Amino acid sequence: MKKFLFLLFLFILPLLVLFALLEKKVREVPTSYSLKYHQVVTHGKDYEIVAVGHSQFYDGIYPAAFSRPAFNLSNSAQNYRDDYYILKELLPYMPNLKYIVLPLGFIDAGASFRERDYSFRMRYYHLYMHLDYDHRLPLFYWYECFDPKNAFEKYKAYYMRHEDLVQCDSSGISSKTLDNHVSFKGLDLILSYNNDSPDGSDDYDIIDKSYLLGMCELLEDKNIQLVFVASPFYKDCFQYLNKKQQDYFEQFADTFCRNHGYWYLNLHADTITYDKSNYGNESHLNLSGAMKFSKAIDDFILSKENERE
Amino acid sequence: MLFNSFEFVVFLPVVFMLYWFVFRNTKWQNVFVLAASYFFYGWWDWRFLLLIAFTTLCSFFAGIIIERNAGHRLASFANVANIVVNLAILAVFKYYDFFAENLSDLFATFGYRFDFVTLNIILPVGISFYTFQALGYSIDVYRGQIKATRDFVAFASFISFFPQLVAGPIERATNLLPQFQKERHFRYETAVDGMRQMLAGFFKKMVIADNCAIVVNTIFADCQHQAWTTLMVGGVLFCFQIYGDFSGYSDIAIGCAKLFGFHLNKNFNNPYLSRNVSEFWRRWHISLMKWFRDYVYIPMGGSRKGKWRTVVNTLVVFSISGLWHGANWTFVLWGTYHGILLSIFVLMGNGRKYKDIVAQGRCLPRLGELLKIVFVFALVSIGFTIFRCENIAQVADYFACMFSFSSGRGFAPYWVCLAYCGLFIVLEWIQRERDHLLCIDGLFIFRYRLARWALYYLIVILLLHNSGSNQTFIYFQF
Numbered sequence: 001m002k003k004f005l006f007l008l009f010l011f012i013l014p015l016l017v018l019f020a021l022l023e024k025k026v027r028e029v030p031t032s033y034s035l036k037y038h039q040v041v042t043h044g045k046d047y048e049i050v051a052v053g054h055s056q057f058y059d060g061i062y063p064a065a066f067s068r069p070a071f072n073l074s075n076s077a078q079n080y081r082d083d084y085y086i087l088k089e090l091l092p093y094m095p096n097l098k099y100i101v102l103p104l105g106f107i108d109a110g111a112s113f114r115e116r117d118y119s120f121r122m123r124y125y126h127l128y129m130h131l132d133y134d135h136r137l138p139l140f141y142w143y144e145c146f147d148p149k150n151a152f153e154k155y156k157a158y159y160m161r162h163e164d165l166v167q168c169d170s171s172g173i174s175s176k177t178l179d180n181h182v183s184f185k186g187l188d189l190i191l192s193y194n195n196d197s198p199d200g201s202d203d204y205d206i207i208d209k210s211y212l213l214g215m216c217e218l219l220e221d222k223n224i225q226l227v228f229v230a231s232p233f234y235k236d237c238f239q240y241l242n243k244k245q246q247d248y249f250e251q252f253a254d255t256f257c258r259n260h261g262y263w264y265l266n267l268h269a270d271t272i273t274y275d276k277s278n279y280g281n282e283s284h285l286n287l288s289g290a291m292k293f294s295k296a297i298d299d300f301i302l303s304k305e306n307e308r309e
Numbered sequence: 310m311l312f313n314s315f316e317f318v319v320f321l322p323v324v325f326m327l328y329w330f331v332f333r334n335t336k337w338q339n340v341f342v343l344a345a346s347y348f349f350y351g352w353w354d355w356r357f358l359l360l361i362a363f364t365t366l367c368s369f370f371a372g373i374i375i376e377r378n379a380g381h382r383l384a385s386f387a388n389v390a391n392i393v394v395n396l397a398i399l400a401v402f403k404y405y406d407f408f409a410e411n412l413s414d415l416f417a418t419f420g421y422r423f424d425f426v427t428l429n430i431i432l433p434v435g436i437s438f439y440t441f442q443a444l445g446y447s448i449d450v451y452r453g454q455i456k457a458t459r460d461f462v463a464f465a466s467f468i469s470f471f472p473q474l475v476a477g478p479i480e481r482a483t484n485l486l487p488q489f490q491k492e493r494h495f496r497y498e499t500a501v502d503g504m505r506q507m508l509a510g511f512f513k514k515m516v517i518a519d520n521c522a523i524v525v526n527t528i529f530a531d532c533q534h535q536a537w538t539t540l541m542v543g544g545v546l547f548c549f550q551i552y553g554d555f556s557g558y559s560d561i562a563i564g565c566a567k568l569f570g571f572h573l574n575k576n577f578n579n580p581y582l583s584r585n586v587s588e589f590w591r592r593w594h595i596s597l598m599k600w601f602r603d604y605v606y607i608p609m610g611g612s613r614k615g616k617w618r619t620v621v622n623t624l625v626v627f628s629i630s631g632l633w634h635g636a637n638w639t640f641v642l643w644g645t646y647h648g649i650l651l652s653i654f655v656l657m658g659n660g661r662k663y664k665d666i667v668a669q670g671r672c673l674p675r676l677g678e679l680l681k682i683v684f685v686f687a688l689v690s691i692g693f694t695i696f697r698c699e700n701i702a703q704v705a706d707y708f709a710c711m712f713s714f715s716s717g718r719g720f721a722p723y724w725v726c727l728a729y730c731g732l733f734i735v736l737e738w739i740q741r742e743r744d745h746l747l748c749i750d751g752l753f754i755f756r757y758r759l760a761r762w763a764l765y766y767l768i769v770i771l772l773l774h775n776s777g778s779n780q781t782f783i784y785f786q787f
Binding site: 001003004008011014015138146148149152 | 315316329495497500501504762765766769773774775776
């Protein structure tokens, strides 16, 4: 037995060292998650407007286009659950925050009984934004090297191929940047947003609604104004979008915002302001589109402030 | 808990150390194995532990009643009652919804409307495996092939032994139960062999099966738009996926059991090197086939009552074994397909040929042997294509598209997968006369520890770097 354990230990030791080194090096790779967290912790007190949300905001919010200090805390596929925990964690670092801009558009509505499972992205929020999810995360999420294939890929991309991983995508390993979105990918992406009820009923609801309501409560307590925005889609998409889902989110957003006093800007069907040159793909804006979109939100906030005064 | 999860990487060493260093007495070791096995299973869903406990209790007391009343009607009654209760549980949890829906459809075709209530129960992982193991025990006691045990802990550990609890091998009480009742000693050679077999199993599962799964899932999800060559590749890759997946699980289970001083029976023996379908079934899922042979086929008369009765028995057994795999007509069709193939071999009088492995003592097969191997593989891959389809309509679509020889949408990225499969089959060929893929003692340069360790590290790096997307084991659903 002693011989077995000794040899086993000897065999495993180099692997443990490799894992520890890999973990250390991969954690040092700057990603969207770690940099955004660091930015808020160090400069959060300056911000008056912060946007949280999914990829439509991640690509579409250009903070410099706002007339006052703003920051984009969105990430690819970030849902209301992640938004809720991000705000819970980071609000204390932003004492001067006046507005939170949140997406409430077509892709936020789904079949009501659709359940969200754990997302592998939760690891990045857990590791780099230190989010304290209330439910137990699987062991798999605790370290980068617990997903060795992805960790090796990230290591190779950054240290060997010298790729920029800051604007990383869902897996954290793409070198996608705002202004190199040039290709329209076809229908697959658009169709993936259609959340048909399996039984064909009209039973739609907002995905992760309980977290949306939780966020509203959290922000009301701190006197922060919520601004909901529906992002634009390229005009050719509309024939493929689920009409029931579209009707549902528009009706929900109107009623919800009116009843609670939240501000709502619906640019979902704005096919005039945003032309093909403003899109990275059918549903995501590029840099020029992001500047227009962010300016529109800023103008909307200013007009609402004027109305209030 | 999955073998290919980090939870298991923590679980196994902890259980191993406690087993050998804290619980040194056999009885306490059994108690600990039982607790560890229930923890292992309960990690997935603790509620279904009640089901295993119930099955264990039923079979344990049935065994005692059968033995005490041997030769009397009560023994037969207890045996039948145990079979009925266990099969009823299996039927409710696994087949109720399937039969309810099919009966509704059947009545509907005759113009009657019966809406049977469907239960939508989650299928308890491994229920078919441990139910068959429990049934085998009571039948063996009834037949007098084994004495009924009075040691409940040993029996419960036998039913729920964690390495083989959820996907086999389906162990016979005559092999595994006595191992729980005698003292076990740690043997260095056995433990090292166990570790090697586990590593081989992980390689099959994570490198071969999981990489094939990515391509196979893509092809089967959109079979109507694929080229016929792609569809053929899809069927071939699924053969490697299911083999790597299931035999990988069996290797991990057998290797893991060796670490605790247990010997489990071999479940796969190079099935894709078979020269006829009959040989394939002596080498594929051996524990299940032996179970069906001993408890269904032979009691039906086996091959003792003439050729035509043998054909009928074969068809019945293979259709049932298809249904055992899952509540779907595709599995029944797959089983029946193999039943028909075997019946043809029976009628041709070729059923019992080829008891030894191909090309024994030679490096390469003869041309005739190679052609037979390729032919049998082609037949088997047709069967597994049926097995993989979601429903009968997809089976029809898949084969219609394949045999229409359409050019379809090009789908290129399967060459790496085919290369992995090629490497795998070469390794299988080299190791065909040995116990498992990493049985390398005294082989070539592997006489030297340095070379062996280099190979192990290479496999570990492949597991970490080239594994496919993390998939659950296919046979968990059965």
